[in-house]
Amino acid sequence: MKIQFLGAAGEVTGSRHSVEAIVGGRDIRFMVDFGMFQGGREATAKNLEPLPFPPKAIDFVILTHAHIDHSGLLPRLCAQGFVGPIYCTEATFELLKILLPDSAHLQRSDVERAVRRQKAGKWRGDLPVALYSMEEAELALAQCEVLSYGKHLELCKGVELEFQNAGHILGSAIAVIDIAEDESKVKRCVFSGDIGMKGKLLMPDPALISQADVVVIESTYGDRLHKTLAETESELIDVVTNTMNAHGNIVIPAFAVGRTQEILFLLIDLVKRNLLPHLSIWVDSPMATAATHLTQHFFSQLDKESQSTFEWFKNNPSAVDLRFIADVEESKALNKIKGGAIIISASGMCDAGRIVHHLQNNLPRAQNAIVITGFQAYGSLGRRLVDKATKVRLFGEEVQVRASIHTIGGLSAHADQAGLLDWLRGFRSAPKSVFVVHGEPEASAVLAQAIREELEWKNVVIPERLHSYSC
Ligand SMILES: [Zn+2]
Structure with missing residues (x-):
């Protein structure tokens, strides 16, 4: 052979x-x-x-x-x-x-x-x-x-x-x-x-x-060796709590398949455990929406803890205001929200897709936070943010980076x-x-x-x- x-x-x-x-x-x-x-x-x-x-x-x-x-x-x-x-x-x-x-x-x-x-x-x-x-x-x-x-x-x-x-x-x-x-x-x-x-x-x-x-x-x-899940959770709790207290938005660029579902699950689980308050989450990526539906469809293939968290959410739907954005108009309407929103969108490295609009809209304000949860390749917009760029070019326009940038490891x-x-x-x-x-x-x-x-x-x-x- x-x-x-x-x-x-x-x-x-x-x-x-x-x-x-x-x-x-x-x-x-x-x-x-x-x-x-x-x-x-x-x-x-x-x-x-x-x-x-x-x-x-x-x-x-x-x-x-x-x-x-x-x-x-x-x-x-x-x-x-x-x-x-x-x-x-x-x-x-x-x-x-x-x-x-x-x-x-x-x-x-x-x-x-x-x-x-x-x-x-x-x-x-x-x-x-x-x-x-x-x-x-x-x-x-x-x-x-x-x-x-x-x-x-x-x-x-x-x-x-x-x-x-x-x-x-x-x-x-x-x-x-x-x-x-x-x-x-x-x-x-x-x-x-x-x-x-x-x-x-x-x-x-x-x-x-x-x-x-x-x-x-x-x-x-x-x-x-990866960070532990407990460390990842406490980092996320800090960012979400501080940003919500400051009436800012949180933008999370995430790969549509896998990472988006993990973040959703993690946020819902933290609310379930009373470690975070009621949250308003928008998932703005058609592919992420489809992948999230598939994850629900293959419910029996998830681990037992995740199954019980999803069951809890089904019984307590008002604990998290979770919305999946369907069309571009709805996506644009998110621009009007000036605080209290968590927006999860793709692409994961911020180079394309609807995430770029959300960054354009949310980067200039200091009370907002951008949470990076995945690998950012050299040369990508996500990498420039992680590397503390003070301004970036989006759609040919210069955008000031005043929002805080957080990298949360441990979700590998x-x-x-x-x-x-x-x-x-x-x-x-x-x-x-x-x-x-x-x-x-x-x-x-x-x-x-x-x-x-x-x-x-x-x-x-x-x-x-x-x-x-x-x-
Ligand atoms: Zn793989």
Whole structure:
């Protein structure tokens, strides 16, 4: 059996791993994840790079979860000739129906904007390329087949798949794949996907797997420990209490899928525990609204504490005034509210979407607060705010930053180093090979070393992109 790492090797994005084996005398090849590379020109080049084998040669794809860096190039793969099934959980499929068409839409808008700027003489260099169209995103969705957690499915003769809950986002799965290379010997490969933080809001703890021959593990935060949830809560209580007392607004930029629901849950839970007073919350992002409805739909997949908090809110609907904004007019009407509102909107890094309007409106007033809850990439507007810019340009206008800017850590969707090691301790004996992927070089190296030292596992490899490894 061979694994070739086509992405998320030495970096966080672009997860896609090819597995080749001879099963029952037949060559098979499948992919685990088929994600988009994100961030900068290099990512664009990698997204356009042809595969080292024809897409037609892939028998099937196993998808761990819906995040674009794991799923985002599936439409391109299908458009290039892959016709097999894409296996994922039901919640992942529902999220893909939101995320893939949105990704196609964003790409098209980027191209259109660049063309307009080029015509106006304001664009230098190459124009961006749309990786796929809306129709191609729909085609990929038609190839999805859902599999519930804990159920076994024979994908072809000699290959069996089981999904276990990874506790990362709604629908996220650890893929447990049994491959019978010969009748007497079955090799078990476990792909962690992205592993959630133990005790994280909304999601249950990641499932432990007791045995594997090969483990492929993520390492996003392989070199650090997160703040505790208690610290995060007290930071949030301080900001909300102080801002509400000063009659200001709070603007929270948040990714529509996952982070928005976590913040909502956290705020409602703090009201339930009498740690915050009655709140007025507006969620202003159509995608966040859709993702929040999905979270309610998959209620039984949430952890027990979150279920009881949602039940409480259902019985005490007046405790929090929660409104989902549907149209642009309603969104604009929020500009009139000068105090007492909590506005959650996307994009998470403040670069696009309705959040920019809310920032334009709320940044100039000192009694307002902006609460940053997620990673802000270098060069993004969110990063400039975190870096204490005193003025920013929004829609071509200079805006003074007088509102206070707060960064609340501790809401990570990924396990930290201790969480990753804990998950690995679930294996009763050392796997024959461990591959550390999905991390910046430093994070992967530190985690690999911790696995060697603390678990005393020997064969720990940080794979190089495009290299194949026999195992
Ligand atoms: Zn993810």
